[in-house]
Amino acid sequence: MWSWRSPATTARCCPPSKRRVCARWASNLHRIWSRWPKKKGVESVARFFGRKCATELRTECGPAALICANNVLAHVPDLGGVLEGCRIATEPEGVVSIEVPYLVHLLEGLEYDTIYHEHLCYFSVRALADAFGRAGLAIFDIERLSVHGGSLRILARAGSRHAEVVDRMRQTERKKGLEDLATYRAFAAAVAKNRTDLRRILRELKHKGKRIAAYGAPAKGNTLLNYCGIGTDLVEYTVDRNPFKVGTFTPGMRLPVREVALLLEDRPEITLILPWNIASEIIEQQKDYVEKGGQFLVPIPQPRVVGDR
Incomplete structure (x- = not known):
């Protein structure tokens, strides 16, 4: 078996006798992770x-x-x-x-x-x-x-x-x-409307005196932040579970990336979920934050606030 992207994870799903894996990693990831798969019996090849x-x-x-x-x-x-x-x-x-x-x-x-x-x-x-x-x-x-x-x-x-x-x-x-080209033109129009709606909701929340943070620092989140022009004037910071990201800033809009624990300590009223595809998982992880009055803003496909309030 050969595996790309997550060879060690894939290898664990196979019988030990079949774990002969040649994994092609991107050069930057190879330096970070190549030692770990090798401990799991996975040969890592960067080409x-x-x-x-x-x-x-x-x-x-x-x-x-x-x-x-x-x-x-x-x-x-x-x-x-x-x-x-x-x-x-x-x-x-x-x-x-x-x-x-x-x-x-x-x-x-x-x-x-x-x-x-x-x-x-x-x-x-x-x-x-x-x-x-x-x-x-x-x-x-x-x-x-x-x-x-x-x-x-x-x-x-x-x-x-x-x-x-x-x-x-x-x-x-x-x-x-x-x-049909019309399908993609309609998509572009819907994207522009999403940006308008999301910025309007964030401005309204700020006008009401709500403090806003974000959750996550994924690549997709940076597309959304930069396209929608969401900077520290609207969102104070973001939190992430990845220790390699904590202490850095999001590219372009320069949101500080903090530890997830800060969310419960600081308790901003609203948290924008950037990795919206795992929103239910994040909300479940942050039950204490919700129980203390925090709410989440899910931006896609339509901006919506979720929480107990």
């Missing part, structure tokens, strides 16, 4: 993956029965090279499992904050089927996932004919207007 790398790794490690690439395909500039590499690296009946955020959910859920520089592609089933087909991979199943606001898990192997599920989902996409 840019493509046709040449796949051939070399197949020679070094043997062909893969399973390749997992979760939430990485949208980040690679050489899409064809990565997919062809997956075909080259797998054994004849080997499986390629790839997870990507789904364009349908992005449009219907107004998930515009997931559009940022690290993401080079936003995938429909039509686009995926064409890309996989050109790489000599046949899709035999597609699973719908709730992660990241709505994702797809594509299961494929070497071949030339996609399963019927691909045609069914392409037809559904066509009916939803994914091939």
Whole structure:
């Protein structure tokens, strides 16, 4: 098995006899995490993956029965090279499992904050089927996932004919207007309205004397903060559980990033949830904050205040 993105986590799901994992990490992550997967019996390899790398790794490690690439395909500039590499690296009946955020959910859920520089592609089933087909991979199943606001898990192997599920989902996409320019113009108009509504709500809360903080410092949060122009004039600070982020500032709008414990100590009346896709989990974690009168503002798809008040 070869895994990208979270190889140590993936390896724990496999029997020890199958844990021969070659993991391609981004160079910056490799320096931080490579020691930890190795302790778990996972070999970590930092290389840019493509046709040449796949051939070399197949020679070094043997062909893969399973390749997992979760939430990485949208980040690679050489899409064809990565997919062809997956075909080259797998054994004849080997499986390629790839997870990507789904364009349908992005449009219907107004998930515009997931559009940022690290993401080079936003995938429909039509686009995926064409890309996989050109790489000599046949899709035999597609699973719908709730992660990241709505994702797809594509299961494929070497071949030339996609399963019927691909045609069914392409037809559904066509009916939803994914091939019509008007759909994307309507999306742009809805995004602009969301910005107007969110800024209006924040200003109204400030006018009422409410103190506002934020929760999280994810990449998507920085898209929202910068696009909506939300700085320290509206939100005092944000909190995050990642110790590597605490003590820094959000890019652009320069919100200080503090420890999560400050939320309960400082008790701002309103907390804007930046990783809205896990809002229910965050609210559950912060039950004490809510019980003491705190409320949360969820910005997407429509700004709404949630809490016990």
